[in-house]
Amino acid sequence: MLIPYLGSQITNQPKCLVVFSEVRMGLGAHFLASHNISANQIRATAEERRRAAAEANQQLEDGDEEETTVVVETSELSLVVATEEASPGLTTRGRRAAAVNAESAQRKKEKEQKAIDKIKASKKFQKRKREPDGSDDDDDLAQALFEQHSAPLPGQMGNCELCGKRFTVTPYSRSGPDGGLVCGPCGKTLDKENPAPKKKPKQVTGGAVGRRRQVQSNILDGTFTLGGKTLATLCIETLAKNIDLAEDLGDLPGPVIDKIARKLSRHRLLNPTTLSLFLQPTADEVKVYDGAKLTVDDFFRIFRTVPGLKKLKVRNGVHFKDEVMDYLMSRHIELDDLYLHGSNLISEAKWKEYLEKKGKSLQSFRVYWTDKHFTDDVLAVLPTSCPSLTRLKVCHNQKVSGDGVKHIGDIPTLRHLSLDLREHVHSDVYVELLSKIGPNLKTLSLTRAEGVDNSVLDALHTHCRSLEKLRITDSEVMTDAGFARLFKDWQNPGLFFLDLQKCRQLEAARPRENPDHVGLCSDGFRALMAHSGKTLRNLNVHGCRHIEAKAFEEVFSEDSVYEEMSKMEISFCEEVTDFVVGSIFRSCPNLRELNVFGCMKVKDVRVPRGKILVGVPNARGMVIEGVDDFL
Amino acid sequence: MAFNGNSGNGAPSEYITLISSDDFEFTVLREAALISKTISRTLSNPMMEARTGVCHFPEIRGVVLEKVVEYFHYWYKHRDQLDVPDMPIPVELCLELLMAADYLGMDSKPASRDAF
Numbered sequence: 001m002l003i004p005y006l007g008s009q010i011t012n013q014p015k016c017l018v019v020f021s022e023v024r025m026g027l028g029a030h031f032l033a034s035h036n037i038s039a040n041q042i043r044a045t046a047e048e049r050r051r052a053a054a055e056a057n058q059q060l061e062d063g064d065e066e067e068t069t070v071v072v073e074t075s076e077l078s079l080v081v082a083t084e085e086a087s088p089g090l091t092t093r094g095r096r097a098a099a100v101n102a103e104s105a106q107r108k109k110e111k112e113q114k115a116i117d118k119i120k121a122s123k124k125f126q127k128r129k130r131e132p133d134g135s136d137d138d139d140d141l142a143q144a145l146f147e148q149h150s151a152p153l154p155g156q157m158g159n160c161e162l163c164g165k166r167f168t169v170t171p172y173s174r175s176g177p178d179g180g181l182v183c184g185p186c187g188k189t190l191d192k193e194n195p196a197p198k199k200k201p202k203q204v205t206g207g208a209v210g211r212r213r214q215v216q217s218n219i220l221d222g223t224f225t226l227g228g229k230t231l232a233t234l235c236i237e238t239l240a241k242n243i244d245l246a247e248d249l250g251d252l253p254g255p256v257i258d259k260i261a262r263k264l265s266r267h268r269l270l271n272p273t274t275l276s277l278f279l280q281p282t283a284d285e286v287k288v289y290d291g292a293k294l295t296v297d298d299f300f301r302i303f304r305t306v307p308g309l310k311k312l313k314v315r316n317g318v319h320f321k322d323e324v325m326d327y328l329m330s331r332h333i334e335l336d337d338l339y340l341h342g343s344n345l346i347s348e349a350k351w352k353e354y355l356e357k358k359g360k361s362l363q364s365f366r367v368y369w370t371d372k373h374f375t376d377d378v379l380a381v382l383p384t385s386c387p388s389l390t391r392l393k394v395c396h397n398q399k400v401s402g403d404g405v406k407h408i409g410d411i412p413t414l415r416h417l418s419l420d421l422r423e424h425v426h427s428d429v430y431v432e433l434l435s436k437i438g439p440n441l442k443t444l445s446l447t448r449a450e451g452v453d454n455s456v457l458d459a460l461h462t463h464c465r466s467l468e469k470l471r472i473t474d475s476e477v478m479t480d481a482g483f484a485r486l487f488k489d490w491q492n493p494g495l496f497f498l499d500l501q502k503c504r505q506l507e508a509a510r511p512r513e514n515p516d517h518v519g520l521c522s523d524g525f526r527a528l529m530a531h532s533g534k535t536l537r538n539l540n541v542h543g544c545r546h547i548e549a550k551a552f553e554e555v556f557s558e559d560s561v562y563e564e565m566s567k568m569e570i571s572f573c574e575e576v577t578d579f580v581v582g583s584i585f586r587s588c589p590n591l592r593e594l595n596v597f598g599c600m601k602v603k604d605v606r607v608p609r610g611k612i613l614v615g616v617p618n619a620r621g622m623v624i625e626g627v628d629d630f631l
Numbered sequence: 632m633a634f635n636g637n638s639g640n641g642a643p644s645e646y647i648t649l650i651s652s653d654d655f656e657f658t659v660l661r662e663a664a665l666i667s668k669t670i671s672r673t674l675s676n677p678m679m680e681a682r683t684g685v686c687h688f689p690e691i692r693g694v695v696l697e698k699v700v701e702y703f704h705y706w707y708k709h710r711d712q713l714d715v716p717d718m719p720i721p722v723e724l725c726l727e728l729l730m731a732a733d734y735l736g737m738d739s740k741p742a743s744r745d746a747f
Contacts, residue, residue, distance in 0.1 A: 228715040232738035235729040238720040
């Protein structure tokens with residue numbers, strides 16, 4: 001083989017040798033590491049060799065002038081060139097060195113081949129090969145093992161694949177585009193060019209416990225059902241999650257928009273921006289379920305954009321204050337339904353002014369959570385300024401007293417009345433009220449009426465003829481006889497909704513004795529079921545703990561059927577047993593949910609399929625969703 | 632006439648066909664499609680749809696109807712299970728799908744599972 005530019009080729013030789021030494025280093029990495037040979041030592045010898053090679057070059061160039069051709073003996077070259085023995089024989093081999101470069105690739109390949117053969121014969125390879133998911137191609141696998149084997153380990157020196165510089169390999173060294181390692185600076189530029197793919201954030205599933213908790217939570221929320229959510233619900237949830245992408249809800253039907261509004265408020269996402277989605281100029285109803293983030297201007301905007309507003313509902317309307325009332329009065333808006341929750345900044349004078357000015361059209365007026373400014377005097381304005389008021393609710397109010405309640409009696413149009421007051425109101429006030437407006441009342445709700453006594457029950461019995469929904473809670477003085485008198489021969493048709501929770505004796509010293517039969521006890525319960533059992537849909541006798549098991553058994557006997565009943569709350573009725581619960585499920589075929597918190601005698605009850613029993617005091621958890629098919 | 636209408640012996644086929652505005656046809660298990668109140672009403676009336684088992688939805692696009700059909704199967708598969716994972720809804724179809732759900736009467740659960 002003729003090599004014309006011998007000199008330039010020969011200068012490459014020392015490099016070749018260094019490359020070989022590194023291949024060996026790579027191959028022998030395990031060996032070296034295990035024999036405690038340091039990389040520094042190897043580098044030192046390599047540099048020594050390089051120096052020697054440079055000297056040899058010098059000699060070679062001297063002799064170059066005589067020799068122009070070199071005969072390559074391939075047989076010799078095919079031998080593995082051991083760098084350790086390179087230095088002494090360098091001069092002679094230097095003469096053949098021109099060929100070395102050309103042959104180096106081949107030599108490297110052969111060496112690689114040898115190593116691969118060795119790997120193929122190794123135990124590790126055989127083991128890997130048996131694994132089914134591995135590559136079925138022997139050569140591929142061996143090659144992979146070889147490459148893995150030959151990469152420098154952390155702490156050793158390597159040559160950068162890109163710039164060729166030597167650097168110390170660390171566990172953080174990046175691999176270059178061809179699989180080799182690159183040095184720190186090159187790695188950084190590589191990172192900039194194509195950053196390593198980000199790890200996907202781990203999805204929080206909550207695990208088995210989290211899911212179980214979610215199911216329990218849904219049951220207690222009353223949103224529990226078997227099977228998946230409805231398509232509409234899924235869509236609304238997706239929409240609520242991405243509400244910032246929505247510009248307009250289009251011409252969706254009202255109930256759907258209302259659901260979206262509720263969903264958003266639940267996540268506290270209703271703000272000035274999202275409010276716009278729900279303000280449709282043609283609508284006559286605006287429901288703000290969470291107005292905590294709305295400012296005075298946003299309320300102005302509601303009245304500006306929806307000129308035909310008739311029904312307004314604002315919950316958590318903190319900024320619904322005097323200015324807003326002023327603005328509302330200045331517009332041509334005649335509300336017939338006003339629902340304000342938590343609007344504590346409206347002054348007494350403004351309430352009165354509004355009612356006097358705009359009360360004429362008002363049919364439904366509901367005010368929740370006010371402390372100082374919604375007073376007796378405001379209620380006093382109602383009879384004269386609101387001639388068509390049918391629904392009045394004053395809840396969580398700290399100011400209204402008996403004087404105010406008296407005025408309510410002067411509203412002859414009233415059909416629905418709910419009061420939840422903190423001030424004490426004497427029973428006589430209620431008796432007078434019922435004698436005036438009782439005959440037409442459909443709803444009466446007296447929440448936390450602690451001092452209210454039997455005279456109110458008697459007034460109900462005498463005056464009420466169209467009551468459908470009755471709630472009297474927390475009374476500590478009403479007696480069993482009073483309840484029995486109310487329901488016995490009551491001219492009022494059967495009730496749909498009855499809530500007598502916590503009408504019971506409060507006696508800490510001797511809780512089980514109840515000589516005066518304070519609260520709803522057995523006779524009252526029998527009488528109420530005899531009167532309203534057939535029509536009741538929702539019954540709450542929570543905490544009426546003196547109702548005896550015998551009364552329950554009689555009421556829910558084998559031949560009594562209460563078709564309408566869908567929800568019952570009998571928590572903290574001590575006498576309720578497994579048998580009573582079973583009887584209730586038998587007598588109320590359409591019962592969906594039964595609450596039995598604190599009924600300690602309920603132990604192991606069979607729940608029919610699709611029915612929910614909440615509050616069982618056992619280790620299975622709070623709730624049993626029935627799976628038994630016996631009904 | 633579609634293959635899945637009433638067969639000769641009078642018993643209705645267990646599959647029905649839904650056709651979108653852009654003429655995509657979807658064949659669904661009849662029982663699964665009954666979750667839609669609109670479809671169940673249509674099929675219970677003595678109308679052409681009830682005989683042939685083919686319903687046309689000129690207001691619903693194919694991509695949307697496809698998602699609806701996917702929901703039918705999702706609902707049918709999970710109808711008796713507790714704690715069902717939510718079906719993913721593509722955001723861009725959300726509003727249209729909501730309209731379709733409203734139109735098909737899929738905004739509330741069937742009153743009782745015995746209805747099916």
